[in-house]
């Protein structure tokens with residue numbers, strides 16, 4: 001028997017600590033009882049069109065039957081087994097498929113269970129890559145203004161220190177080198193000079209390719225990645241792409257880096273890896289990085305092993321998600337979605353209180369010129385029947401690639417109507 005929502009809502013209000021929320025003043029979370037397609041069903045019977053695909057994960061929409069089937073089948077065989085000293089088919093198959101999909105230069109998959117930890121592992125891999133060669137001074141990274149890589153202590157330190165999200169901790173964290181992205185020759189020259197001073201103490205360069213997501217859906221051209229690859233090579237640094245947001249079709253190609261002529265040494269993946277069904281992340285390294293650990297010295301091993309790494313249910317979900325990318329025209333859907341978002345949001349461009357409207361693949365951002373009351377705006381969006389989570393001065397849409405035309409039109413019309421009525 002199912003408990004009536006009123007009972008568990010009260011339990012939650014008393015005992016659950018919510019993310020990114022001032023618990024004293026934040027609006028209570030909306031109780032959800034069901035999801036399907038691009039819809040979130042609330043306990044009071046309302047149905048919202050989801051504009052953000054649950055923090056950019058549910059790329060095939062919610063409850064895709066093929067993923068559900070794969071997870072159910074795996075549940076009967078083996079939901080989880082420890083990954084230390086044991087292995088299983090879903091993890092082995094997924095590793096092979098990820099390396100094949102990523103292409104040349106991607107050879108080894110290390111599993112974790114969240115994006116932040118995948119980035120932590122990438123950072124640890126890079127630092128130890130140098131440690132194993134006797135270089136003990138390379139403990140810092142070059143990361144970028146506008147960047148976001150997670151909420152753990154290691155990853156907070158490579159986020160933009162001026163972003164309000166983690167600024168409270170600034171000064172308590174490892175001090176990395178944070179610079180503007182090299183968008184032109186002048187900023188590349190400045191970065192080159194910075195690296196001449198700092199390269200000896202750096203393990204690598206960490207960047208979100210093409211779109212800095214949580215930093216404000218800030219987009220940059222693919223040439224930035226080519227500049228970073230050249231700088232990494234010139235100064236002898238590892239290049240790490242954080243594709244936790246951009247991976248699996250979000251920017252219009254399976255991985256954002258495919259739009260650039262520049263491959264990294266390490267890449268991090270999560271979010272849409274399982275089609276948004278189960279937590280799973282992967283840090284994928286090149287043979288060169290892996291070779292840095294290959295030794296007769298046990299001290300050169302990568303000492304990392306989250307309890308739930310390589311979870312069999314999550315790997316089965318990820319394999320089913322990759323099947324869907326193979327079987328169904330996801331990238332064509334992203335291209336169509338991109339055109340529809342561009343056309344649908346175009347009226348916002350003419351509003352004086354809108355600074356910019358930008359679209360790349362299935363990512364659209366309306367950047368407002370001034371600050372706004374985020375809670376009031378979120379409430380208005382819910383009243384209009386859509387689930388959209390504006391942050392900073394950005395109202396963004398990252399829907400499922402499979403969103404139906406009616407739901408998409410409804411979503412875009414609601415956002416345009418509300419942005420239009422803001423002044």
Ligand code: PLP
Nearest residue numbers: 114115116148149150213244245
């Ligand atoms: N890296 C990027 C680019 C992200 O967008 C995120 C999450 O938004 C993370 C890392 C952290 O992932 P998680 O929230 O799964 O720890």
